Amino acid sequence: MDSMADIKQTFFQECDDLLGELESGLLDMESGEGDSETVAAIFRAVHSIKGGAGAFGLDKLVAFAHIFETTLDEVRADRLEATPDVLSVLLRSSDVLADLVGAAQKDEELGEERTAGLVGELSAFVGASADASEEPAAVGEDIAFAPLGMDFDLDDAIGDLDGPEDTQCYTIKFRPQPELYANGNETVLLMRNLADLGEMQVACDESKIPTLDELDPEGAYLAWTITMHTSHSESELLEVFEFVEGDCELEISLDEAPSDTTESDLVDNEATPTGEEVATTDVEGASASAEDEVANKDNVVQLAEQKDKQKPAAAAKASTEKDTSDATIRVNLGRIDRLVNLVGELVINQAMLTQGVIDAGLERGDSVESGLEELKQLTREIQESVMAIRAQPVKALFQRMSRIVREAARATKKSVHLVMEGEMTEVDKTVVERLADPLTHMIRNAVDHGLETAEERIANGKPAEGTVSLTAAHRSGRVVIEVSDDGAGINRERVKKIALEKGLISPDEQLSDSEVDNLLFMPGFSTVDKVSNLSGRGVGMDVVKRAIQAVGGKISISSKPGKGSTFSISLPLTLAILDGMVVEVADQTLVVPLTAIVETLKPTPSDIHELGAGAKVISIRGEFIPVIDAGRSMGYRNEPVDPLHGVVLSVETEDGARAAVIVDTIQDQRQVVIKSLEENFGHVASVAAATILGDGRIALILDVDSIIAREGSARLFHETNLAATG
Amino acid sequence: MPLSVLAVDDSRTMREMLRLALTDAGFDVSLADDGEHGLEVLQGVTPNVIITDINMPVMDGFGFIEGVRRSTEHRVTPILVLTTESATDLKMRAKNAGATGWIVKPFDKDKLIDAIKRVAA
Incomplete structure (x- = not known):
């Protein structure tokens, strides 16, 4: 049953997709972008939900999906116009359908009041034929587990209770038409199935076989007369021929004679046409049309063969690619998260290795160095691929x-x-x-x-x-x-x-x-x-x-x-790794997220302008940007450093506020693994998170936005505010 | 040699159910998402029986059955139509397209197997 539980899980996942398609389709129709294919796709979505729900016995879901589907069928068949009113009801129905799926997933029941009103509205669209009294019957029919035409197990059981001695004798006359074979049915299999129902004698009529030059290889020339003793009913015998109905001449008659009929009687079938005729299939003109069809098919086959020859390679490729059905697999999220963590460790490890190589003092151009460079590339690619797994539209x-x-x-x-x-x-x-x-x-x-x-x-x-x-x-x-x-x-x-x-x-x-x-x-x-x-x-x-x-x-x-x-x-894009610039400020190593940095520059004295006591702005291409000393902002030093002795990182926040953050030196630009401080320590102002550097030291990742906000870029010019936030 | 079956259905759930039911019964199972995909898969496999849904995107069951009947390899391979549509005219349409028989969803596993054995040569 585990597998069934898995499939149920698949069903609910599929429902999510289908509900999404349903809703977007309905929205397309609402905006006038929908066409007949949109309607067909919407119908299929509800139809598939109903089909799956039926398989799991989710009756409430099936019942609602059924009336919903019926209404959509009206739209599909152009019997119901998709007016805004209709679409509004359909959209609300898709909401309720989603709720029903959600409830079924949680093994809950959705209150009748959620569905009752909509069922009424939907039924009204379908018209008088779908009034409430008829609905449950129609639903019941569709959710029945017994496949039509296969439903003879119960009868078998009853037949057995009657006992084998209570048998009757039937005469079955059976003449297949060419379509029977063309549709993949097989006389011998029908006989075999029939034989399962009782004892039978079969006589083959070969009289219609023409001479070889007149013989159509796809024609049907043989007929059979079967006499059988069985405890099964006529309708059960008919069921064996269910699939070939219309593709053959079939006559089943009940022999009035007692069941101890002798074998000679059985073979002489023409002598026992006394029984009532249960079923005769109208096959008038069937032979002629069958021949035409066969002829047509031959032409088509030739065409198809030519077409096949033109693209065998492509076809072979397609079949190997798509052979295993789905192009996607489901993976437990825990496994992906583990992979993400491991990749994080890999990034750190790679950084440490690089540091180790530098510390070992290898010559430039050493093969270890180029190998490391490749490792770095690969690590980045792995990281991006892993992130792509987690990415969802x-x-x-x-x-x-x-x-x-x-x-x-x-x-x-x-x-x-x-x-x-x-x-x-x-x-x-x-x-x-x-x-x-x-x-x-x-x-x-x-x-x-x-x-x-x-x-x-x-x-x-x-x-x-x-x-x-x-x-x-x-x-x-x-x-x-x-x-x-x-x-x-x-x-x-x-x-x-x-x-x-x-x-x-x-x-x-x-x-x-x-x-x-x-x-x-x-x-x-x-x-x-x-x-x-x-x-x-x-x-x-x-x-x-x-x-x-x-x-x-x-x-x-x-x-x-x-x-x-x-x-x-x-x-x-990701919560695990970021591209950062490793900088040094007052002997501390910090990481500035690369996404925040617009440019880096070494200022000249003419770029720096004093604004009142202590506040400075820097002119970058004619624009004046407030200067923030990272060291002072982080509380590493009390006296602001001279911008001329440091490096300026021109940074920009999401809402467009800009600032020039002064750091002492830039060390490197690399990927760092984000280790949350809040989870392990607590929230620290101006610090977004921490990371582990290649040499094993811990570096803080600057939260540029909060630094700018704290410095109050808009109010930077007020010394009072600076003091208050510092 | 176990019987091999190709099942064509656009519903992932239905494909999984068919896969489970059919592999449990010892059949070799190939799966396809729609009629067109089904015809592609048929270029690489020769199933004893084909099961197909009717209402599918890209190429529906009728188109698929006609395509199978047009092929040289599979023109007489039994095709069972697996569909929630129980309406008689749909069955007749499927039959005219070349379907061998039909099973109505949701299917009972044993009866599905019975139906396959009933038409499999």
């Missing part, structure tokens, strides 16, 4: 959001259109999973708080239907996911007022627009006075921010009054 996550939008729109009575882009962008599986909650919250926020009511929108000259867009893209080594709405934008006056009331800011504080917007992320901030049943569940954007930070991401916000807001999440 955000599509599934995005599709869940379309449902959130629908639910939020219904709850707030707003009309909302969701636009998705970049669904195929791949992100680490863990990141995808941990994004679900924050993204859900952000989407709800966008619908609930971001978008205005239809009346307000119309009054402002906007279309009544609001748009929420969800996009994903790779941007400079990170994945950026954005949630935007075309709503009213952040009401900054109101935000300030609330922040003041909650004591988050002081009355005389001068805040830029961006700083006001960022107040939303402060703990304890909630713009909604009354807790709405949707997004305001006592969870604020600060929780979203923390969830994003927990996966190494950053969140920022931009908003234009009257135009809408955009929340932008920037995520690392």
Whole structure:
């Protein structure tokens, strides 16, 4: 049974895929992009779910999938037009279907009230023929485990109870048509199956065999007359011929004579046509058409042969490649994680080895050196391949959001259109999973708080239907996911007022627009006075921010009054390894993430400009950028180092803030394995994580964003603020 | 020589179930995702029996059966249609395309095996 449990697991995985296809197909139809193939794919998805569910006896799922499928069949057959109303019901049905699958997976029951209403709506589309009273019967028929035509086990048992002595004598006249053979049926097998049902004598009629020159090799010339003593019924005998019905002349008659018929009677079948005729197959004109068909087939076969000759190599290749059915395998996540960890260790080990070789003082150009270089390349490739295993498109996550939008729109009575882009962008599986909650919250926020009511929108000259867009893209080594709405934008006056009331800011504080917007992320901030049943569940954007930070991401916000807001999440591609620049600051070794560094430079005296007491800016191509001394910022030294004696790392945060971080020297640029400090020690300001260097020492990885934030790039010019954060 | 069976179904679940049922019964099993894939696989294997779903993407069961019947190698290989469609007209369509017999999903393992043995030469 273990294997069955495995297959059930496969079924639920497949359901996830199918539900995704179903939803994206329905959404395509909703946006007018769907064609007949879309409808067919949607139908197949529900159909496959129903098929699998039936195999596992998930009756509730089967019952709902059945009525859903029936409705989709109406759409597929163009008997039902896919109007917005119909699509709305279909979309909600796909939600319920997903819930039913989820419930089945957890061995739970979904309340009737979830399905009852939709079953009614779906049935209404199908029309009067599918009223509630007929439905259960139809479902029952489809979920029956007994395959049609194979269902004779039970009858066998009853037959046996009757005892073998209670036999009857049948005469079966059987003349196959050419189609019977063309369809892969075989007379000898039919005879064998028939023989299983009782004792029989067979007489072959060879009279129709023509002379050799008239003989069609694909023709059917033989006929048989079978006399059999059996305890089985006529219908059971007929079942043997079930597959060949229509491809033969068949006559089964019950011999009225007692079952002790002599053998001579049996052979002389023409003398016993007394029984009632049970089944005669109408084969009028069948022979002629069969010949035509055979002739046609011959032509086609020749064509097919020619075609085959043209591409034997390609075909052979394809068959070996796809022979083992699936191009994917399922792997336990634990195994992949172990691999990821091992690769991490490998990266460290390779760095240590490199260090060891340097320390050993080998000559340049030594073969060990080139070997090491190759090892480094390979290690990187292995690491990238392993990361690719963990990478998953955000599509599934995005599709869940379309449902959130629908639910939020219904709850707030707003009309909302969701636009998705970049669904195929791949992100680490863990990141995808941990994004679900924050993204859900952000989407709800966008619908609930971001978008205005239809009346307000119309009054402002906007279309009544609001748009929420969800996009994903790779941007400079990170994945950026954005949630935007075309709503009213952040009401900054109101935000300030609330922040003041909650004591988050002081009355005389001068805040830029961006700083006001960022107040939303402060703990304890909630713009909604009354807790709405949707997004305001006592969870604020600060929780979203923390969830994003927990996966190494950053969140920022931009908003234009009257135009809408955009929340932008920037995520690392991997949580395990990063490319870093190893630098030295006040005798400490630090690692700066390469993604943050725009450029490195040695400043000249004319580049440096003093701004008040202690604050400096550097001019890079005419742009003035605040200078931050990493050593002082990290508390390694009290006196700021002269920028002219160090190296400037021009860095940029996700939200575009720039700074010139002064370090003493640059040592190296390499991959480092991220070892979380928070898990093992605790959160340290300005430090993102730690890593182990090639020589075994531990180095801290700088959190550039938090350093810039702490230095308060916008307020850098106020010495008071510098002192307060230092 | 064990009987060899090619099963064509677009549903991963169904393929896995068929694989389990058929290998348990001692058959050699090849699998394919859709009709077109099925025809490709048939260039490399010669099964005793073919089982196919009807409703599949790329190439459906009818197209697949017709393709098999057009081939020289497999033109008389028995083809069982495995489908949730129990409607008679679908069975007749499958038959006209060249199907040997049919089994209605969800299948009972023993009856599936019986059906295969019933048509396997």
